[in-house]
Amino acid sequence: MDPASLKKLNAARAGRRAVALVTDLGDGRDRVVVEGDEVAAALGDSVAKAFRSGKSGVLELENRSYFINVHIPPPRLVVIGAVHISQALAPMAKLAGFDIEVIDPRTAFATPERFSGVRLDAEWPEAVLSGRPLDPYCALAAVTHDPKIDDIPLKAALVAGCFYVGALGSRKTHAKRVERLTSMGVSADRIERIASPIGLDIGASSPAEIAVAILAEIIKALRTRSAVSAERAA
Amino acid sequence: METMPQKTMPDNDPLTVAEEWMGEGRDVAIATVVETWGSAPRPVGSHLVIDGDSNFEGSVSGGCVEGAVISDALDVIETGEPKMLEFGVADETAWQVGLSCGGKIRVYVERLG
Structure with a gap:
């Protein structure tokens, strides 16, 4: 492995960027591809696919054999609000492989008893x-x-290009939210990305069912997301 | 409250260790699982890194074939020529370097630099 490749690879991983090391198994030459980098035709398609699926593997292409080793940052789920829905969502998200954390400045809600084993910040x-x-x-x-609690993190999530941004509330509540975010200087394109009403439409009714709908929507966003570079550039 | 510091890299991450070793001027080989068949103990993409004194970090098989990979890694460090190793089910002829789980893996071993 080229020492420069190793350094570039490790720097991207430490910075939570999706990155792949592509090694030609014939001559041992390698290159680092950060998600969103241009890669020529056929190899590019396979690298893009690896970024979407998160799966590494050998690729046979024009009599050459390549190994694509893809490193995807572990998905992190930040829940604003230590409410009943979050109590169900946290263990489910953990099972699905997310680094989950719950944030709520209301100390009556954000108690360790209600969120055993979950990273919780009462701030x-x-x-x-x-x-x-x-x-x-x-x-x-x-x-x-x-x-007062939701708006600032929503804006931060939209600006950071989070792969999923969802907000609880009726259409009427959301219309007011759109007005507030607009006056906070968030562009209409970004506001459009908010999933609201939150969760896939499965007719969820109880808090646990709503948690299932939210988690399903998050997984859908994760597995069908497009390359992040465009949003970074925006 | 449970404290779980958010870490982007787990402890003893092999590729981070490899970079540290390189910085210390040590010779380093990197072994990578590139293919698996059947039940394999470590997924595709897993790394074992080895230095010229047989120190190692990480794993490609959870212990079954590391000894053999390390010995080949020393050759690779010496010659600079990458090697593709294949390990299958433990049988009598391959007793020392077999996978007891019954799977098969291919491991690519290359020198760093």
Whole structure:
């Protein structure tokens, strides 16, 4: 392996960027591809596919054999609101392989008893997120119903290009939210990305069912997302 | 409250270790699982990194064939020529370097630099 490739690969991984090392198994030459980099035709398609699926593997192409080793940052789910839905969502998301954390400044809600085994911050979201910024491999679900708590992290998630941004609330509530975010300087294109009403439409009714709908919507967004570079550039 | 520090890289991440070793001027080989068939203990993409004194970090099989990979890695460090190793089911002829789980793996071993 080229030492420069190793350094570039490790730097991208440490920075939570999706990155692949493509090695020609014939002559041992390798190159690092950060998601969104241009890669020529046939090889490019396979690399793009590897980024989407997260699966590494050998590719036979024009009598050459390549190994594509893809490194995807572990998806992180940030839930704003230590509410009943979050109590169901947290263990489910954990089972599905997400790094889950719940943030709610209301100490009556954010108690360890209600969220055993879950990373929980009883602080304002902006304080927590300034220490651990959002990125394109994060999903954010805002479920407090309280604009004072939800709005700032929603804006942060849209600006960071999180692969999923969802907000709880009726269409009427959401219309008001759109107005507030607009006045906070968020572009219409970005606001459009908010999933609201939150969750896939499966007729969910109980908090646990709503949690299933939200998690399903997040997984759909993760597995069908397009390359992140376009959003980074935007 | 449970504290779970958010880490982008797990402890003893082999590729991070390889870079550290390189920085210390050590000779390093990197072994990578490139294909698996059947039940294999470590997924495709897993790494074992080895230095010229047989120190190693990571795994390609959870312990079954590491010894053989390390010995080939020392050759690779010496010659600079990458090698493709294949390990299958443990049988009498391959007793020392077999996978007891019954799977088959291909491991690519290359020198760093």
